[in-house]
Amino acid sequence: MVDDRALEVLFRNARTHNLFSDKPVSDDTLRRIHEIMKWGPTSANCQPMRVVFLRSKEGKEKLAPALSPTNLDKTMKAPVTAIIAFDLRFYEHLPRMFAHNQTAKSWFEGEDKKAHAETTAFRNGSLQGAYFILAARAAGLDCGPMSGFDNAKVDAAFFPDGRFKSNFLVNLGYGEGSALMPRNPRFAFDEVCRIL
Amino acid sequence: MVDDRALEVLFRNARTHNLFSDKPVSDDTLRRIHEIMKWGPTSANCQPMRVVFLRSKEGKEKLAPALSPTNLDKTMKAPVTAIIAFDLRFYEHLPRMFAHNQTAKSWFEGEDKKAHAETTAFRNGSLQGAYFILAARAAGLDCGPMSGFDNAKVDAAFFPDGRFKSNFLVNLGYGEGSALMPRNPRFAFDEVCRIL
Numbered sequence: 578m579v580d581d582r583a584l585e586v587l588f589r590n591a592r593t594h595n596l597f598s599d600k601p602v603s604d605d606t607l608r609r610i611h612e613i614m615k616w617g618p619t620s621a622n623c624q625p626m627r628v629v630f631l632r633s634k635e636g637k638e639k640l641a642p643a644l645s646p647t648n649l650d651k652t653m654k655a656p657v658t659a660i661i662a663f664d665l666r667f668y669e670h671l672p673r674m675f676a677h678n679q680t681a682k683s684w685f686e687g688e689d690k691k692a693h694a695e696t697t698a699f700r701n702g703s704l705q706g707a708y709f710i711l712a713a714r715a716a717g718l719d720c721g722p723m724s725g726f727d728n729a730k731v732d733a734a735f736f737p738d739g740r741f742k743s744n745f746l747v748n749l750g751y752g753e754g755s756a757l758m759p760r761n762p763r764f765a766f767d768e769v770c771r772i773l
Numbered sequence: 774m775v776d777d778r779a780l781e782v783l784f785r786n787a788r789t790h791n792l793f794s795d796k797p798v799s800d801d802t803l804r805r806i807h808e809i810m811k812w813g814p815t816s817a818n819c820q821p822m823r824v825v826f827l828r829s830k831e832g833k834e835k836l837a838p839a840l841s842p843t844n845l846d847k848t849m850k851a852p853v854t855a856i857i858a859f860d861l862r863f864y865e866h867l868p869r870m871f872a873h874n875q876t877a878k879s880w881f882e883g884e885d886k887k888a889h890a891e892t893t894a895f896r897n898g899s900l901q902g903a904y905f906i907l908a909a910r911a912a913g914l915d916c917g918p919m920s921g922f923d924n925a926k927v928d929a930a931f932f933p934d935g936r937f938k939s940n941f942l943v944n945l946g947y948g949e950g951s952a953l954m955p956r957n958p959r960f961a962f963d964e965v966c967r968i969l
Binding site for chain 1: 774775776778780782783784785787791800803804807808809810811812813814816822824825826827828829831832835845856862866869870871872873889890893895896897899900901902903904906907908910911912913918919920922940941954955957958960962965966967968969
């Protein structure tokens with residue numbers, strides 16, 4: 578069991594932040610996110626998520642044209658913006674990552690498996706994206722995840738060879754609580770779950 | 774920051790379990806998973822995940838024909854199997870769930886937005902699936918998540934009206950550590966992350 582303090586940091590009291598303090602985010606902190614999130618489970622240990630952390634002015638400016646107007650200003654000001662992407666050819670690593678079954682690569686390889694490989698990359702890359710958000714909170718950061726951007730523009734700017742696809746973005750830093758929105762409601766158990 | 778003990782339970786020491794003890798999983802424990810995971814962030818607070826917990830013999834037998842041979846036996850024996858699904862018409866709830874912007878529903882509604890709505894449901898339903906796995910661990914359970922099943926058969930059996938789509942399955946219970954596989958490797962930071 579996990580104690581209330583940890584659940585507050587990860588889930589209950591954590592909020593989506595739009596405004597961050599000037600405190601920079603170190604390489605060590607970014608590496609700590611990875612050290613935590615990497616243990617989250619993926620199908621056949623496929624680990625398709627790839628991350629580009631944008632911290633420099635140049636990196637941010639390369640992203641800017643892809644952002645929706647409501648996400649532009651806050652993203653330019655955030656200490657770091659992470660592009661959460663996935664590798665469409667993740668299966669090339671399976672002989673190493675799922676070594677006890679050397680046929681696993683063949684489940685995804687080839688033109689006729691392309692849709693299945695992409696679905697697997699998107700599903701598991703998204704699971705890893707959620708592990709990433711919670712790991713960032715565990716590492717003391719606040720997150721501002723976003724879908725409001727042009728994925729095709731991000732892919733063209735950062736992944737021109739077509740192997741990686743952008744999934745979503747996460748602003749990272751130390752949040753200024755003053756700019757928080759009121760918390761939105763959540764579904765009750767009986768609205769979204771059934772026990773059979 | 775979250776302490777090491779919590780990170781061990783959620784990430785570092787947690788393993789995918791195939792074999793569970795006979796100890797039953799109570800309604801209270803299933804409700805506790807939801808109470809924790811519901812706070813995880815989703816785009817425009819869309820919360821598309823829907824869950825069917827199969828605990829009865831009848832529920833399990835309805836699932837059986839959809840399982841791959843390697844997942845059949847362990848799933849029939851697990852105390853509970855959760856079908857993690859998503860609602861393709863999640864946007865109908867946005868006037869309540871994202872009340873400060875009453876136009877949000879229109880971002881997803883209509884034939885021409887169908888692909889965008891499905892991508893949003895799949896991405897955010899998968900994020901919530903990851904919150905679900907970690908919340909189950911936080912509630913003291915062990916998980917065995919699986920993609921090895923026929924999604925179309927699960928959808929026909931459990932969601933015949935076509936509104937919900939199955940995403941993945943999670944066996945739940947109190948794990949028997951004796952049946953664990955050796956732990957698979959993980960990518961190093963520099964293999965999957967870049968800082969620009």
